[in-house]
Amino acid sequence: MSTVTQTPCVGRPRAFDTEDALAKALEVFWRKGFEGTSLTDLTQAMGINKPSLYAAFGNKEQLFIKAIELYEQRPCAFFYPSLEQETAYQVVEAMLLGAASSLVDESHPQGCLIVQGALTCSEAGQAIKQTLINRRRDGEIALCERLQRAKDEGDLPAHADPLLLARYIGTMLQGMAVQATNGICPKELRSVAELVLTHFRDAFSKN
Amino acid sequence: MSTVTQTPCVGRPRAFDTEDALAKALEVFWRKGFEGTSLTDLTQAMGINKPSLYAAFGNKEQLFIKAIELYEQRPCAFFYPSLEQETAYQVVEAMLLGAASSLVDESHPQGCLIVQGALTCSEAGQAIKQTLINRRRDGEIALCERLQRAKDEGDLPAHADPLLLARYIGTMLQGMAVQATNGICPKELRSVAELVLTHFRDAFSKN
DNA sequence: TTAAATTTGTACCGATTGGTATATAAAATT
DNA sequence: AATTTTATATACCAATCGGTACAAATTTAA
Structure with missing residues (x-):
């Protein structure tokens, strides 16, 4: 289709x-x-x-x-493919590093269309605004379900809260999208992503 | 004036x-x-x-x-007053919890004007867009300087990177602003802020 | 070769955009 | 009371907005 x-x-x-x-x-x-x-x-x-x-x-x-x-669906889209990584850590790693790379890729505009396409608008644009809100939510829900699966599989510790973690990663990704529109340099954005990954590994990884 | x-x-x-x-x-x-x-x-x-x-x-x-x-300058503005807290942790705590409270305060619109006022726009709005980018940057610079002072005072450990930390907190705050426009419930937003605080305390607090 | 179907370019539509000219109204100063 | 100064309300400006009517052009099917 x-x-x-x-x-x-x-x-x-x-x-x-x-x-x-x-x-x-x-x-x-x-x-x-x-x-x-x-x-x-x-x-x-x-x-x-x-x-x-x-x-x-x-x-x-x-x-x-x-x-x-x-x-x-474009080749550099990183979000949904990341869900297919084997472990929860690898999923989050693919998302954060994928975002850090893609959001500032100079072969296309900076930032994320889903975040900046219609964050605010006039009455005429409310339907589009809501559509983008739903897309952001769908992404977090999909990540939450993936993390829940990881917990069920013993890949995440029992104290991990998949919904909270998905919200946290989603918040970071959305913040990174804003940073990209700010013109942050790729190295700095990657450093931020790596800091989050270190946190995630220390707090939730079983390796 | x-x-x-x-x-x-x-x-x-x-x-x-x-x-x-x-x-x-x-x-x-x-x-x-x-x-x-x-x-x-x-x-x-x-x-x-x-x-x-x-x-x-x-x-x-x-x-x-x-x-x-x-x-x-409005009463519920939380960012710059937070810088006057005594310790680095208290500064970050005031910012994250202040954001978690203010961004979803129902006595005014949701989210952050500095983030969502002109994240993207037509050519006619580029000056305003840049003005808002500069405001976001100024906030992160001010936080970076505050964290550097904390490091100088021994309030942050020697391995702490003030610029990276300021970028990380700034990214979280901007992401939280997007979450607020998404319509996230106040409790969930606060939980995300608290997760970041736990990370910060574990990794950088000397107490 | 004609008819049917579809795309093209131009020219236009009413509504709205940010911004202003102008005349009147309301105050302080002389 | 007359003058000066400022704010008000109305009515208007050119430019642009998203969207379309229409006729010419180009194709396949009959």
């Missing part, structure tokens, strides 16, 4: 690649946020006109939704 | 209180961010007309600057 409309076999063919155009839109939303991005910004970056944008993606809001879906 | 223009003794007197109006503006900016707030939002909340707003505060950008100055 593709995230974009598929081209039919009749009628004039599209002059642009929808995946490429969506990637360009993602890049703009990432830098400017949902409401900070205008349709002019989008059509210029995507190299298409407004009617083409609306025909291919619906409207600005639906385009943004498709952009965040692409965002979570 | 007041943050607002003082009323002269000649001419028609102002029909509104500038401090009250500024407090109303702060409340709106806090909820909607700089660019998510329109002049109509502001004038309605402040109970004044646009010419009065411009005469008293300059323009939208200058009004926002005055709002963040008021924000940092």
Whole structure:
């Protein structure tokens, strides 16, 4: 199932690649946020006109939704793949170091689209704001469940609180996203991640 | 030195209180961010007309600057007063518990204006975005200097890295601000703060 | 070769954006 | 009482917002 409309076999063919155009839109939303991005910004970056944008993606809001879906599937996305690590420590390590690397990767905008895409907005953007809140929550819930599994498997000690730990790691990741927009240098961000990892290992690792 | 223009003794007197109006503006900016707030939002909340707003505060950008100055001076501001605690641990404790309390205080909008006021924006808002980045940085620098003093006084162990610790606490505070906009419940946010404090005490406290 | 289907570019829509000109109202000063 | 000074309310400004109508262009199917 593709995230974009598929081209039919009749009628004039599209002059642009929808995946490429969506990637360009993602890049703009990432830098400017949902409401900070205008349709002019989008059509210029995507190299298409407004009617083409609306025909291919619906409207600005639906385009943004498709952009965040692409965002979570892009090669450097680190969150959900981290859950598949073998141990709780390795999961957290993959997340924190992945964040420390990806959030300041200069091949794309700094920070996290899910955090900075619509942290605050006007009434018109409340639906998008809530969508991003839900995405952040979903991530923490998934981490919580992974840590609960680790506890069940004896991979985390009995005194560990999976929900609290997931909130803690989630808070750190969101804070690191803000640091990335601040322009923190990659080395410093990685040092912060490593400090958290040391804490986690000392307090919860069984090795 | 007041943050607002003082009323002269000649001419028609102002029909509104500038401090009250500024407090109303702060409340709106806090909820909607700089660019998510329109002049109509502001004038309605402040109970004044646009010419009065411009005469008293300059323009939208200058009004926002005055709002963040008021924000940092309001009674529940916790950051800078925390620096005056006696020990490094008490400083960090005051910050984290103050944040856990203030960020979700229901007597005002959730989260932190300095974080969510303009995390992303259009070209028109870049100056405000940078202003907020600088404010965040200033806070971390001040904390770093306080922790360095603590180290000099023997209040922090020799292996402690003030800059890294300040970045770590700053990252947590910024993450907690995002959690607050997520709608996290006060108890959970406090638990996260306490987990960080436990870590800090275990790793760096000399008591 | 014609008809049907689809995309393209242009030009436009009403609504809203931040900001201001202007005339009137209300005060202190002379 | 007349003048000066400032604040008020209304009405307006050009520019931009997200979104669309429409006709020309380009393709496949009949």
